[in-house]
Amino acid sequence: MSSVEAAKSSAWQQGARDALPLLGGYIPVAISFGLIAVQSGFSALETVLISTLIYAGASQFLFIAMVASGAPLWLVLVMTLLINARHLVYGPNIAPYLSNSRWWPLLMHGLTDQIFALAHTRLPQLAEKDRMSWYISAALIAWGSWIVGTAVGAIAGAEITSRWPLLGEVMPFALPALFLVLLAPRFTSVQWTLTMLITIVAALVLKLMGMTNSAIPLAALCGVSLFYLVQAKLKAEGKAHG
Amino acid sequence: MDKSLWLLMLACALGTFLLRALPLLWMRRHLVRRSISNSTEAMPLWLTVLAPTMIAAMFGVSLVPAHPGLSSWLATLLGGLCTILVWRRTRSLGWPVCAGVTVYGLVVVLLRLLA
Known part of the structure; x- marks a missing residue:
């Protein structure tokens, strides 16, 4: 070959x-x-x-x-x-x-x-x-x-x-286990860790509330918003110190 | 299924396919316009953040067991812990999932026997 x-x-x-x-x-x-x-x-x-x-x-x-x-x-x-x-x-x-x-x-x-x-x-x-x-x-x-x-x-x-x-x-536990393995390398900074954790918790809570179909997009939007908030805060702190 | 249902099914299939394929074509054109087709630098920041958060959201949703109860939540916790521990050792994809599912199954069976 x-x-x-x-x-x-x-x-x-x-x-x-x-x-x-x-x-x-x-x-x-x-x-x-x-x-x-x-x-x-x-x-x-x-x-x-x-x-x-x-x-x-x-x-x-x-x-x-x-x-x-x-x-x-x-x-x-x-x-x-x-x-x-x-x-x-x-x-x-x-x-x-x-x-x-x-x-x-x-x-x-x-x-x-x-x-x-x-x-x-x-x-x-x-x-x-x-x-x-x-x-x-x-x-x-x-x-x-x-x-x-x-x-x-x-x-x-x-x-x-x-x-x-x-x-x-x-057997269906294979899916969360797989997602966990795919997510694990992304916990690289405080900003990403916070974003990931809040997204996971939001999705979990929304699913428990019965919002099965909208849980994924809503939780992801929640995570993106938090990412930008943390980024703005870090920038502001950087300016204050700089 | 009668004719209208067949048409409905085909429309749903075509619509779902277009939802997957058209944004790819749009992004390709966007990357070509920026002339850096092999770089993630041309991606809008919100889109690069949205991808991992979508995966995190899928994880959160998939954590909820089909039949929530003390035993399935405990099995989820221990199965998840085992998955992450094996991932830290192997940094692979398959073994952590296998180990996680095995531990999840063992906890479910053990708790059922104890009950």
């Missing part, structure tokens, strides 16, 4: 390795989605297509719930897009690390919350030539697990959840 092929293969492998922890979070949730969608009257094929094409967890649950309850179709569309509006900031944040390949915009179909979090950490560490291989590998593992999990849930979800209830309870 040439060195170029070796580097390519390792970028693919690293992408797959990095995405593996996602399976613990994706598969149980996808199984639940498959099960709930079938129980709401969708066929297994329709359920799998929803996961394949929309591919956005929270909004998929909302989609089937609103359709099943007979909500107006325009409202379903608006609510789905509103929930997914947080994705607006993901592409621009990884743009500096992407080449000008025309494939990148198409590959954004795989840019979920978790893939964004992974890519934002990993892409800057990779050589430019390895980034697309890494991204495709990680995104395909995540997308594939979401689709397979949905299919399993639609076909045998009820049996699985009754036979191994503990599995569905424990």
Whole structure:
């Protein structure tokens, strides 16, 4: 194998390795989605297509719930897009690390919350030539697990959840554990530590208050505001001392 | 699903895709205009701050267990501590997550047995 092929293969492998922890979070949730969608009257094929094409967890649950309850179709569309509006900031944040390949915009179909979090950490560490291989590998593992999990849930979800209830309870902890590992290197200064801690606490409290869908953007805005406040305070102190 | 539902599903899928892809194209043009396409210096500060805070917010939301209770909160705390300790030793991605999930599961099972 040439060195170029070796580097390519390792970028693919690293992408797959990095995405593996996602399976613990994706598969149980996808199984639940498959099960709930079938129980709401969708066929297994329709359920799998929803996961394949929309591919956005929270909004998929909302989609089937609103359709099943007979909500107006325009409202379903608006609510789905509103929930997914947080994705607006993901592409621009990884743009500096992407080449000008025309494939990148198409590959954004795989840019979920978790893939964004992974890519934002990993892409800057990779050589430019390895980034697309890494991204495709990680995104395909995540997308594939979401689709397979949905299919399993639609076909045998009820049996699985009754036979191994503990599995569905424990495996989703992979997601907070993964986010924690991605965040840990960012506690580099008082300003960042305060911003991160306040954001985490705000998101936690908002989620506990039942604001599941707005918790992420609201807590992030809270964190950004605090970051600017601390920065202004540090500048003012610097001027006072300087 | 009838025809209107299929169209709705396709519209939701297309809309979600555009929410992910269009901002990338916008930022690409912005970077090209600044002629420093491989640098984060052209990024507005608010955007570079927003990215880590979005990840922090996802972490905060994901911390809430599906069935909140004393045992799941304790398991979350100990699983999180174990994750961070293993990360400090290995500085890797996979092992800390594996260790965290294992400890989380063990605490849930142990507390269930004790109860």
